Amino acid sequence: MIVQREGKTETLQVTLGRREEAEEKTFPAATPAPAEPKKMETLGLTLAPLDDEMKSKLGLEANAEGLMVMAVDPSSEAYTKGLREGDLITEAGQQKVVRLKDLEDRIKEAKDAGRKSMLLLIRRGGDPRFVALGIE
Numbered sequence: 001m002i003v004q005r006e007g008k009t010e011t012l013q014v015t016l017g018r019r020e021e022a023e024e025k026t027f028p029a030a031t032p033a034p035a036e037p038k039k040m041e042t043l044g045l046t047l048a049p050l051d052d053e054m055k056s057k058l059g060l061e062a063n064a065e066g067l068m069v070m071a072v073d074p075s076s077e078a079y080t081k082g083l084r085e086g087d088l089i090t091e092a093g094q095q096k097v098v099r100l101k102d103l104e105d106r107i108k109e110a111k112d113a114g115r116k117s118m119l120l121l122i123r124r125g126g127d128p129r130f131v132a133l134g135i136e
Contacts, residue, residue, distance in 0.1 A: 040100040042107065043133050044076020045069055045083065049099055058086065065098045066090040066123070081131050083122065090128075091121035107135050 001012050039048045047067045048054075054068050055061070069087040072079045089097060092106040110118045117132045 039070060040103070042103070043135065044073040044078040046071040047089065047100060047103065050088065058088075060088070064088070065096070067097055067100065067103060077134055078131075081133065083131060084124070086124070088123040089120050090123055091119075093118050110135055 001014050003010050003012055039046055041047075046069070048070050050060075050064060050066050050068050052062075055064055066088040069083060069085055069089065071085055072083050089103070091097060092103050093110055095102075095106060097103045097106065107118065116136055117134050120131050120133060122129050122131055
């Protein structure tokens with residue numbers, strides 16, 4: 001069969017059959033995308049994406065987004081700079097973070113650009129504050 005697509009002619013090979021027979025066949029399901037991890041440890045922090053259960057537990061608005069600090073290593077720079085369990089990271093490198101991959105991407109971008117630290121926007125009890133953390 002010859003078809004025309006986007007101004008170009010293509011030749012396709014087709015197999016004719018009965019629709020009823022094709023409907024009876026089962027096709028393999030698409031491979032599901034790998035699930036995002038539930039937690040991540042980086043920069044001396046254990047982080048998890050904010051979910052509805054955490055929002056209600058902390059009294060946050062339903063539209064709140066970010067990464068929840070689940071634990072802070074007491075020997076880390078993050079602890080020294082005042083980050084604590086229950087803090088919410090909403091931005092990294094002046095870009096919104098909602099998924100763990102968002103933060104990984106911001107850290108990689110900063111390292112690739114040769115920066116030695118990253119600015120995080122932290123919310124605690126609704127109050128915003130900026131904290132710069134070393135990324136090396």
